[in-house]
Amino acid sequence: MKYLIINGSPRKKNTWAIVDRIKYNLEGNFEEINLSECNIPICKGCFSCFMKGEGYCPHNGYIGPIVEKLKDCDAIILASPVYALNVSALLKNFIDHTAYFYHRPEFFTKKAIVVVSTAGAGQKKVANYLDETLRHWGVNKVYKLPVACGAKESLETDKIDKVAKKFRSDVESGKMHSPKWGDIIFFDVWKAMALVDDPIPADKEFWFDTGLVNHDFSPDVNLGFVKKIFSKVMFTFLRRVI
Ligand SMILES: Cc1cc2nc3c(=O)[nH]c(=O)nc-3n(C[C@H](O)[C@H](O)[C@H](O)COP(=O)(O)O)c2cc1C
Incomplete structure (x- = not known):
């Protein structure tokens, strides 16, 4: 199975560690995109993607290759820390650039897991937002993994393993779920x-x-x-x- 990881954390710490633990539970090929390394300019709000097509986005050179990887994978791991009760700006900027998927959903055969790490608040709300976003993209089934890291020294591996195993068996089954x-x-x-x-x-x-x-x-x-x-x-x- 081919997994595409899109990570919206600017550092390799809590969010990265949770994603790493998910990977430990999965088998297949992983491609990892750290948005902090992609230097995607802020969406200009020009409406070109909506009106003329995504190829007309002035930042298509940054976004297009990531979208190709999204099309090519079997499943998506989308990760972000909670920043001010929302996703990180890095991830939000990526989502803004792909807002045309709301109009033109594509990923009907894909499954996804959303990973949200936080100190203590906002994780469920943010996981729900990412779930909603991916469902608008057409994604067939979204698993949610909100994790409060707080002052904890170690990861809640039991919880992560449980959700990751369910995700894995669903991805490998190829089963398509009935839409909501x-x-x-x-x-x-x-x-x-x-x-x-x-x-x-x-x-x-x-x-x-x-x-x-x-x-x-x-x-x-x-x-x-x-x-x-x-x-x-x-x-x-x-x-x-x-
Ligand atoms: C700019 C910023 C805003 C944050 N906002 C929140 C917040 O609203 N609620 C919260 O519980 N934690 C908040 N945090 C804490 C992070 O969500 C938390 O430490 C997260 O696990 C960091 O992930 P990382 O290690 O991948 O960077 C914030 C951290 C930063 C840097």
């Missing part, structure tokens, strides 16, 4: 947005080129009868109101 209701709604929102009279050009191109516009959800994931009907009804409703 909210994931289906967002899929239908962006599919409907691609069909409005004046759509965002890059979004329209993506939804038509991938063929996703013809599906109730990614064809890689089995929706089941009830969620299929739900998606159809939701899409019909959204086509009327958007």
